[in-house]
Structure formats: structure tokens, C-alpha cells
Amino acid sequence: MTKLRAALSATVLLTALCAHSAEATPSIKDASGGGLADPVRIMPLGDSITHGGSIGGYRLDLGTKLRAAGRTIDFVGSMTDGPASMPDRNHEGHPGWTIAQIDANVVNWLRTYNPRTILLHIGTNDMYGSDPAGAPRRLSTLIDRITAQSPNSDLFVATIIPIRFADQTVRNFNNAVKPMVRAKASAGKRVHLVDMYPSVPVADLPDGIHPNAAGYSKMATTWYNALRSVPGSTNSGETSTAGGTDFVQGPGGLPNSFRWSSSGVLISPKPDSSHQPVSVKDPSVVYHNGKYHVFASIYTNGYNMIYTSFSDWSQASSAPHYYLDRSGIGSGYRAAPQVFYFAPQRLWYLVYQTGAGGSYSTTTDISRPETWSAPRNFYSSMPQIIRDNIGNGYWVDFWNVCDSAKCYLFSSDDNGHLYRSETTLANFPNGFTNTVIAMQDPNRNKLFEAANVYKIQGSNTYLLVHEAIGSDGRRWFRSWTAPAIIGPWTALADTESNPFARANNVTFPSGQWTRDISHGEMIRSGTDQIMEISPCDLRYVYQGLNPNAGGEYNRLPWRLGLLTQTNSAC
Numbered sequence: 001m002t003k004l005r006a007a008l009s010a011t012v013l014l015t016a017l018c019a020h021s022a023e024a025t026p027s028i029k030d031a032s033g034g035g036l037a038d039p040v041r042i043m044p045l046g047d048s049i050t051h052g053g054s055i056g057g058y059r060l061d062l063g064t065k066l067r068a069a070g071r072t073i074d075f076v077g078s079m080t081d082g083p084a085s086m087p088d089r090n091h092e093g094h095p096g097w098t099i100a101q102i103d104a105n106v107v108n109w110l111r112t113y114n115p116r117t118i119l120l121h122i123g124t125n126d127m128y129g130s131d132p133a134g135a136p137r138r139l140s141t142l143i144d145r146i147t148a149q150s151p152n153s154d155l156f157v158a159t160i161i162p163i164r165f166a167d168q169t170v171r172n173f174n175n176a177v178k179p180m181v182r183a184k185a186s187a188g189k190r191v192h193l194v195d196m197y198p199s200v201p202v203a204d205l206p207d208g209i210h211p212n213a214a215g216y217s218k219m220a221t222t223w224y225n226a227l228r229s230v231p232g233s234t235n236s237g238e239t240s241t242a243g244g245t246d247f248v249q250g251p252g253g254l255p256n257s258f259r260w261s262s263s264g265v266l267i268s269p270k271p272d273s274s275h276q277p278v279s280v281k282d283p284s285v286v287y288h289n290g291k292y293h294v295f296a297s298i299y300t301n302g303y304n305m306i307y308t309s310f311s312d313w314s315q316a317s318s319a320p321h322y323y324l325d326r327s328g329i330g331s332g333y334r335a336a337p338q339v340f341y342f343a344p345q346r347l348w349y350l351v352y353q354t355g356a357g358g359s360y361s362t363t364t365d366i367s368r369p370e371t372w373s374a375p376r377n378f379y380s381s382m383p384q385i386i387r388d389n390i391g392n393g394y395w396v397d398f399w400n401v402c403d404s405a406k407c408y409l410f411s412s413d414d415n416g417h418l419y420r421s422e423t424t425l426a427n428f429p430n431g432f433t434n435t436v437i438a439m440q441d442p443n444r445n446k447l448f449e450a451a452n453v454y455k456i457q458g459s460n461t462y463l464l465v466h467e468a469i470g471s472d473g474r475r476w477f478r479s480w481t482a483p484a485i486i487g488p489w490t491a492l493a494d495t496e497s498n499p500f501a502r503a504n505n506v507t508f509p510s511g512q513w514t515r516d517i518s519h520g521e522m523i524r525s526g527t528d529q530i531m532e533i534s535p536c537d538l539r540y541v542y543q544g545l546n547p548n549a550g551g552e553y554n555r556l557p558w559r560l561g562l563l564t565q566t567n568s569a570c
Helices: 010-023 057-068 099-113 132-149 167-186 213-228 384-389
Strands: 040-046 073-075 090-093 117-121 154-158 191-194 260-262 279-288 291-299 303-310 335-342 347-354 357-363 396-402 406-412 417-424 433-440 449-456 462-469 475-482 518-522 539-544 559-565
Touching: 040 057, 040 099, 057 073, 057 213, 073 090, 099 132, 117 132, 117 213, 132 154, 132 167, 154 213, 167 191, 191 213, 279 539, 279 559, 291 335, 303 335, 335 396, 347 396, 357 406, 384 417, 384 433, 396 449, 406 449, 449 518
Parallel strands: 040 073, 040 090, 040 117, 117 154, 154 191, 279 335, 279 518
Antiparallel strands: 260 559, 279 291, 291 303, 335 347, 347 357, 396 406, 406 417, 417 433, 449 462, 462 475, 518 539, 539 559
């Protein structure tokens, strides 16, 4: 971003205003064909990244997406830039400007153009100024000025995109911006947080600051998805309510803030003459040949596992249970299953924990539970690095995921450590070695157990979710993303105030039957060892618990329910 040599003179500003007036988008037929719809005035506001140079920045693709969706919009502002073929070139993107410079002029622009929606991306020039630490405070002042002048406008506030040579400074700024914007939204202002930082990789910043066409296109997609999430922001026939929402999109098309709706209890124990379980927990599920195949732990006077299947979740409560101690898996301590199809061998694998650590059984037909083989062990003994760190914890919850070359076996220790071993795809299930600590936390409750690792469909992004015990003693899930199974892992939604899944981001339309969101698994888009999930269809089968239940952990009456994401970016 180059610094402006001088501020716009009054004459130049007047000329720009007149130019916009000449370019203003007229009322056009609405998307339904039922008459004329007034264009929704959208003000792109910021610095040279909003300006976008001769290619029109994100404004080019954003306008195209909105019009293709049948929206009648008018970009407004005193500046006119972009290719001559661009239908609407107006904006308030001022190259070289800081937050304070935007703040000094914004009231006049708002009075002149009266935007319905404002897209704010500002702060990049502050990052290499004299006071980057004060930038969040200055942005807070700017937001307050905008919302005071235009209280009925929807203001979308973006975290800023990366700067190659000042990444930590940018991260510090963005980390301060997020809670600040959320606080203003909670106070009733129409302010919406848009996490733009992960949308543009450094590879799309040729000079380390400004996006190329590919980077701007990614910004446009993030803006577009954020606008779609707020009724009225792009449609004159809709209204939005007071308060704000998050559209914090992370890698792989995932949001950085999740919302879920929970079913009631779907699966409960089904005693028979030889089994009197008190709980059903630790579910694993695949959808294959028109049926959901669910495996889970049960507890009577010890742990074992069950299998059930059904075509629709409405049938889950009535579907019969098959006790897997009647198969080759046998009796004894077996718990916490994970099921998947290992395509190279054309075999189904069931991974679970036993007294020997991680074990597995196989079958060629998942629908015939009696055909599972006897257990075999992944390890001959506990790896030394686990012995050295497990303390008074337990070696639990084994999870396998593979890429095109290797398979990785994760496990937890109830002591703040997540471990990872590896073998080649060709050697699986043998040869797991090179065990390392993949993640750790000095607070054992924050990284307790029940890790899942998934590949996000259509991307090279992996998602890690891990169960924690909250400050209230209730179970919940944290999450991270990475460009590879081996990391590095970056926090996605990992705090009690912004969890992956916790009672505070789950609604219960049929009544809240649990305050614990505990050990579970995503419904995957496939069945194989890649463990792939669709970012457009996040559903999580989990174990919950009557909030009034108490007593010894193993005898707690866990039941199974289903979370469905309600804030998908798709």
C-alpha cells in the first residue's frame, strides 16, 4: 500500500460524488419478476485492498455473485475504479489510509450515500505504522462512529488479510478485533464479524500485502457468504434484527464459530437376558448401502460394544442392538469404537481400546456383525513417550486416519496429551511407530480425550476435534485445522465462549436433555480410511447425559443424540 501524497481536495471529492451519481444503479426488476426492486446500497470501505487497483479487487467477483443470485445492489462511494467493463465501480477504498483517516471522513460518506450495508476491511496500514498495538482501539472508535451515524445499517467488520512480513502483528490485531466486535454485537449493534484472514493465503499476495486476482476472488466468496447469512443485507425486501452475527470462515470452508441444533435422545440401552447395560456411549457411524451403521460402547459391570443399523434417524430408537461380545470380538474390556472401510484391502476395520491399548477387528460385510474377527493389537507394548507422559491418566480413544501414503493412529491419555503414531499405507495395520506428542496442554482437562481427525471434502484441510472438561465440569469439544494430518494445528473454535460444540452453542428444540456434549463422531461423506467430511453437511453423533445424573463415571446413564450444524457457509 503506497501512502497518498495529499488528501483529496474538495473539488476532487465533489467530482467523485458527481461521478457516482452518474453511475448509480437504477431500480430494476426484482428476482421474482414481480415489479421493480430498489437496489441495496453497499459501501465497500477500507484502503487499497478495498480499492483493488485496475482489476477491481474483491468488488468485481462479489458484484457478479450477488447479481447471479438475483440481488439488486448498488456499490456506493466517492471513488470509481476497476475495469471499464465492471458494471459498478464505486467504493470507499483509499490507498495508504489508516483507520484514523477513514474515521475522520466516514460520517460525511455515510450522510452522502446512506448505505444499507457496509463492508469494512481496514487496519493493514496501521500494522507497520508507529502504533500497531493501538489499532484495535482505533477500530473500535471507528465502528462506534459508523453505528452511531447509521444505526440501521448492517456493518460487516473483517479481520485483515495476512501481511507476509508482519504476520504476528496482524494476528495480534485480529485476535483483539474478534472479541471487540462480538461485544458490540452483543450490545445490540448491527455489527457482524467476518474472519477474512484465513481466506487469502500468502501465496496469493504477490507483494506480500495485496491479493492477486485469485486472492480477491477468495475475499469475494467470504464476503458473499457473510452477506447471505444476514437477511436484509442484500435484499430490500428483507429486514435484519438488532444485534450481530459471526461469519468467521476458516480453512476448508468451515466457519470459525459453530451453531448446532440437537435431537432428543435417539439411542438408549436395550437390555436382554444376558446384558443389562446402564449406558450407551462413544458412538462411531458410517452411512453405507442406504443405512446408518452405528457402533458404540455399553457399560454393565464392564465395557463392551454394540452394533445397530437403520435407514433413517427416526428409526434409531427402535432399531435392535447386536451385542458384539457374541462375535469374534468376544467378551472382556472393549470400548470406544471407530469404524471405517480400508479400501486398499477391501476390509472393514473396527478400532477400539482394550487392556492392551489399541486393538482392531475386521470383516468383509459391515451389515453382518457376527462376522467380526478376534481382536489383534496395534502395539506390542505402550510406546515409551506415552509411559513418560501419561502420569495418572489412561491410554484411551484410538483413532485412525490415512492420507495417500501413510496411516496415522491417534490416542489420548486423559492427562493433556494427544499422541500420534504412523505406518505406511501398504503396511497398515502393522508397523505403527514414530510415536510423538501431536498436541499437549498443561491443563489436562482442556485436552482430555476422544480425538477425531477428518479431511475436509474439496480441500487439503484437516479438522481435529478433541473433548475437554469445562470450567463447569461439563464435557465439550475444541477444534483445530491443519494443512496435513501431521499439522501444524491452528485453533479454529477452541474456547468455552467459542467452542466447536458445547451446551452454549447448541439449541434443543425438544427440550435440553443434556448439558454435556461428549465423545462422538461426524457423519462422514464417505466410508474409507481418508475420514472425509463435507463442510456443507456437518452432523455429529454424540453422547449426552441427564443434567441431574451423578455417581461413579462408568455407571453414568449416557445416551446418544445427533447435532446438526445450523450456520453452514454453504
